[in-house]
C-alpha cells in the first residue's frame with residue numbers, strides 16, 4: 001500500500017501508542033541528486049497482499065504505525081542514514097502485492113515489481129504470521145528474484161510480520177527460521193503495529209548485508225556475479241609515469257655524455 005497526501009505527517013497522525021487509524025502523508029524525501037556519492041543502499045520490500053509491507057517501511061522510517069493506507073502504487077522513499085559511523089543514502093521501494101498462481105508454483109508479479117527487483121541491492125521478503133498462504137508465497141518469490149539475479153550473492157531477510165497477533169498465528173516461528181535459512185538469510189519476527197526496535201533491527205541488518213555485498217560500501221555493484229572493473233589505482237599510474245620520466249631522463253643524460 002501507499003502513503004497519501006503531501007508534506008510532513010498530517011495533523012492528527014498518531015504514533016503507535018495512540019489509538020485509531022489515520023492516513024499518513026508521504027515521508028519527506030530528499031532529492032535523489034542529494035545522495036551520498038557512491039554510498040547508496042537500494043532495498044525493495046516484497047510480499048503478498050495485506051502482510052504489512054507499507055506498515056513496516058513507515059515504522060522503520062518514522063517510528064510510527066498508521067492503520068490505513070491508499071492502494072500501493074510503488075512509492076520510493078529516500079533517506080540518509082548512518083551505518084557503522086558512515087553516512088549512506090538509503091532508498092526503499094514499496095511494491096504492489098504478489099500472488100501465487102493457481103498451480104501455486106508461479107507468481108502473478110507486475111512488470112513494475114520485476115523492475116524493482118532488478119534495481120535493488122537487498123530484499124525484504126514479508127509474510128504475515130497470521131496468514132499461511134502469504135508464507136507459501138515466499139519460496140516462489142525468492143525463486144523469482146533468483147531468476148532476475150541468477151548468480152551472485154542476494155542479500156535477503158525474511159520478516160514474519162504481525163507478531164502482535166499471536167492468537168491468530170498460522171506460521172510457527174521455526175517454519176520462518178527454516179525458510180530463511182534455506183534462502184541464505186535471517187528470519188525476523190516483527191510487529192509493525194507494536195514494536196519499532198524489531199523492525200529497525202531487521203532493516204539495519206539488511207543494510208549491513210548489502211554494504212558487505214557491495215564491497216564495503218564503496219559503491220561498486222555486483223550483478224549476477226559480474227564484477228565491474230575497478231578503475232586503475234591513480235597511485236600506480238602516477239608511479240608508472242614517474243618511472244617513464246626517470247627512464248627517459250637517464251636515456252637523455254646517457255646520450256649527452
Ligand SMILES: Nc1nc2c(ncn2[C@@H]2O[C@H](COP(=O)(O)OP(=O)(O)OP(=O)(O)O)[C@@H](O)[C@H]2O)c(=O)[nH]1
Nearest residue numbers: 001049050051052053054055067097162191192193
Ligand atoms: N495487527 C497488526 N496489523 C498490521 C501490522 N502491520 C500491518 N498491519 C495492518 O495490516 C493491513 C495491511 O497493511 P499494509 O502495510 O497496507 O500491507 P501491504 O502489504 O502494504 O498491503 P498491500 O497493499 O495489499 O500489498 C493494514 O490494515 C495494517 O494496519 C502488524 O504488525 N500488526
